[in-house]
Amino acid sequence: MPVTAKQATRREFLNRLRSAPVPQSGVPDRAIRPPWAHHIDTQCTACGDCAPACPEGIIGLDHNQYPVVDFSKGECTFCAACVDACPEDVFDTTQEPAWQLDIAVGNTCFAEKGIYCRSCGDSCPESAIRIPPQLGGRARVIIDEEACTKCGACLSACPADAISITPQKEYSHE
Ligand code: SF4
Ligand code: SF4
Ligand code: SF4
CATH class of the missing domain: 3.30.70.20 (Alpha-Beta Plaits)
Structure with a gap:
């Protein structure tokens, strides 16, 4: 049966998820993730697209390529450029506050x-x-x-x- 465009996109997404490094459960994660990134542990594929999108340059990548905010480099202006750059369902701007x-x-x-x-x-x-x-x-x-x-x-x-x-x-x- 021919693969539809929607199926191909879903397969591509699942393949990327499978190949992405997943945080090990039980390992302490004290990193600050970007604002509104409420679903980083289930949706982030570690593509890294949000990091260069930040005009303040405060998003880096941790050793597993997950985005991490470093306030020593500057402040978050809540511009949401990281949200816009993310191709997955990591961010939810309807949830406030932006971070805990x-x-x-x-x-x-x-x-x-x-x-x-x-x-x-x-x-x-x-x-x-x-x-x-x-x-x-x-x-x-x-x-x-x-x-x-x-x-x-x-x-x-x-x-x-x-x-x-x-x-x-x-x-x-x-
Ligand atoms: S909201 Fe804007 S300033 Fe804040 S981390 Fe995202 S891209 Fe950077
Ligand atoms: S809003 Fe909070 S984190 Fe930002 S400068 Fe003021 S006290 Fe500091
Ligand atoms: S752009 Fe989205 S999927 Fe990619 S690393 Fe950032 S939060 Fe994760």
């Missing part, structure tokens, strides 16, 4: 040590960071979790490497 991430400020923060610094607050496009002064010349960085989109702009702006953004535990395949 935690943000934290560590103890290397200059402001908290009494050294004047407002870099993270100045870089935040959502005005989600307040740095109220405390006693003794120190200041405290407070992030409004509701307003924060986890875009990562503050991470690369911080001269003390004090900000970390990590996948929430229940979404990290651990």
Whole structure:
């Protein structure tokens, strides 16, 4: 029986899925995947097309060629170029928030040590960071979790490497 175009496309897709490296279950995955990539573990074929599509250059590929976001290279502007570049059903922009991430400020923060610094607050496009002064010349960085989109702009702006953004535990395949 002749193979229809639809069958050929499906066969091609399944072949690519079979040849793609699949994350081993039980292996901790603490990587940050691109925004809205809610079905990376079931739909991503590791084609890598989303990486060069990112105008901010923050998407790289892990050792299995799956896309991974590196906020040390810049911020996500939520432009959705990665979504548009993906030929599979990896992304779902109807699901918000775009990703399930935690943000934290560590103890290397200059402001908290009494050294004047407002870099993270100045870089935040959502005005989600307040740095109220405390006693003794120190200041405290407070992030409004509701307003924060986890875009990562503050991470690369911080001269003390004090900000970390990590996948929430229940979404990290651990
Ligand atoms: S939404 Fe845009 S800026 Fe963000 S990771 Fe995707 S391509 Fe890059
Ligand atoms: S473009 Fe889509 S299928 Fe290809 S690596 Fe990126 S998320 Fe995976
Ligand atoms: S990650 Fe959150 S706090 Fe940091 S710049 Fe983006 S919106 Fe602001």
